[in-house]
Amino acid sequence: MSIESPAPSQPGFLKRLVLAGLNILIPLTVGFILAYYVIRELSQTKLWFIQALHYVLPWLFIPLVMLLPLAILLRSRIKTLLLILPLPLFLLTYGELYLPRLPVRTTGDPFVVMTYNVWEGNVQFDQIASEIQTHDPDLLSIHESSPPLVQALENRLADSYPYYRIHPGIGFFSRYPILQSQAFRLGSIYGIPGPWAQHLVVEIEGEEVNIFNVHPPSPPLQGKYILGLPLRLPTSFRTEGFEIAIQEILWRMERVKGPILVIGDLNFTDQEEEYKFLRRTLEDAHRQCGWGMGFSFARFPSTGLALWRIDYVLHSDEFVCLRTKSGDFAGSDHRPVIAELGWRETTD
Numbered sequence: 001m002s003i004e005s006p007a008p009s010q011p012g013f014l015k016r017l018v019l020a021g022l023n024i025l026i027p028l029t030v031g032f033i034l035a036y037y038v039i040r041e042l043s044q045t046k047l048w049f050i051q052a053l054h055y056v057l058p059w060l061f062i063p064l065v066m067l068l069p070l071a072i073l074l075r076s077r078i079k080t081l082l083l084i085l086p087l088p089l090f091l092l093t094y095g096e097l098y099l100p101r102l103p104v105r106t107t108g109d110p111f112v113v114m115t116y117n118v119w120e121g122n123v124q125f126d127q128i129a130s131e132i133q134t135h136d137p138d139l140l141s142i143h144e145s146s147p148p149l150v151q152a153l154e155n156r157l158a159d160s161y162p163y164y165r166i167h168p169g170i171g172f173f174s175r176y177p178i179l180q181s182q183a184f185r186l187g188s189i190y191g192i193p194g195p196w197a198q199h200l201v202v203e204i205e206g207e208e209v210n211i212f213n214v215h216p217p218s219p220p221l222q223g224k225y226i227l228g229l230p231l232r233l234p235t236s237f238r239t240e241g242f243e244i245a246i247q248e249i250l251w252r253m254e255r256v257k258g259p260i261l262v263i264g265d266l267n268f269t270d271q272e273e274e275y276k277f278l279r280r281t282l283e284d285a286h287r288q289c290g291w292g293m294g295f296s297f298a299r300f301p302s303t304g305l306a307l308w309r310i311d312y313v314l315h316s317d318e319f320v321c322l323r324t325k326s327g328d329f330a331g332s333d334h335r336p337v338i339a340e341l342g343w344r345e346t347t348d
Contacts, residue, residue, distance in 0.1 A: 022070060026082050029063045033086045036060070046273070048237035052221060054271035055308050058293055061090050093271075094293065101289050104320045106342030108205045111138040111176075113285075113313050116327075116336035117215070117265040119301075120144040120169070124331035125152035131330040132157065135338045139202070140173040141263045143215040167196045172213050177203045184252075186216055186245035194245055197264075199252060205343065207318075210256045212249055214264040217241030242267050246274040253281065259318040265297075265311045265334060282314040285339035289321035294337075296326055301333040313339040320344045 036057070040050050053060075064083050071079035114137035118128050129152065132140060140161065142153075150166050153173070161173035167183040180201040186194035198213040219239040223232030246266075253260060262282060268274055270284065286294045286309070295306035306326070311334055315321070319341045327336040 018070065019074065022067065022074070022076070022079055025063065026067055026071070026079050029060075029067070030082050030085055033060050033064075033089065037089055046239070048239075049234070051219075051239055051272065052234065052237040054269045057269070057271060058094065059307070061086065096287065097290065097292060097294070101291075104289075104322070104342070105345040106320055106322070107345045108343040110322055110340050110342040111204060112338060112340050113137060113139045113141075113261065113263060114327075114336055114338045115141045115143075115263045115265065115311055115313060117143040117311065117332060117334035118145055118149060118330075119332040119334065120146055122149070122331040125149055127330040128332070129153060129156040131327055131336060133160075135327055135336065136160075137338060138175045139211070139261075139263075141213040142171045142173075143265050144169055145171050163202075165198060165200060167198060170196050170198060170213060170215060172198055172200055172211070174200075174202055179203055179208060184248075186214065187248045189217075189240050189244055194241065194248070197245075197249070199256075207259060209259045209261060210253075211261045211263065212252065214245070214249055214262065214266070216245035216267050218267040239268075239272075243274060246277060250277060260316040261319075262314040263312065267310050269308055269310060278314055282316055283319075283321070285313040285315060285321040285341065286324045286337070289339075290324035294324070294326065296335045296337055298329065298333050298335075301329055304329065306335055311335070311337045313337060313341075315341060318344055 036050065036053055039047065043050065064086060068080065068083045071083055112135070114132070114135055116132070122128065125148070128149065132153075145166075150171060153171075154164070157173060161175060163176065163178045164171065164173040165178060165181045165183075178200055182199045183196055184199065186197050188194055195215055195217060197215065198211075200211045200213065202209050202211055219237055219242060221234055222236045222238065223234045226233045249262065253262075260282065262278065266275070270287070294309045296309050296311040298304070298306045313324070322340040322342050324337065324339045327338060329335055
């Protein structure tokens, strides 16, 4: 007498739907990330779509975090392994931002640097001034400043910052004496002068420190409307503006002696080639002593969610970073970036 074994139960509709979605989403997500890294490393020229993806790179990993629990819950080894595959790439790119920081040895008194793009349309002058006073920096750079804002800051901060220099769209306030200052253009593109920047020599602890307060132009993402759709199809990402600006900054850096600070809204992420050019001689304060992604710019300020990091405090080897943090928007689309720096202790 033969006994028929019961047929295996078929998964329900909801489970089949989830499996079908995972079968599509996981290969697409993992494949997209891997393709980005492969193309970026193998390409001999700059590709506009790769440069555009630099800005959203950290967010490309978010779907992996969301899909991984589902793959584990469904006990799918292949899907789980696929989702773990890009993890080493994330660790190579951003892992150091989550490592504990070792104590450093410094000499002299530390000082605080703050860079703040206040946004040219921001009229919340009191909030901006209060945000600055909350963090109480010794050196302050502002960008996209309007004449009314500058006047408000001068009235509110004059006692705290006896030394300052103001130029169109950019300003610098200091508790330390400004020995020299020069305003210059960050190159030109298509015959149009670049934005104003400042080179200041400030005396700190008896040392002359060269400070470059800069705000290179942002790269526009251009596109075309296709078939009457409401969204534009991206067709180019123009980075010539900040490329020329960084070459100007590097050229000027080569011609000065002594400690250097480069501070400001650079309008590119730490994945850009221009960032690597600066890092050949400068340290990134947030990479050195900060924790987490350090996002500073909000594409949609009303959400209060910063999406990528384009504001920097960069310093030469004479300094070490002690701590960094981000402030509140205070009506801007940027969070201020604050770094406490100390003088590196040298061994004879």
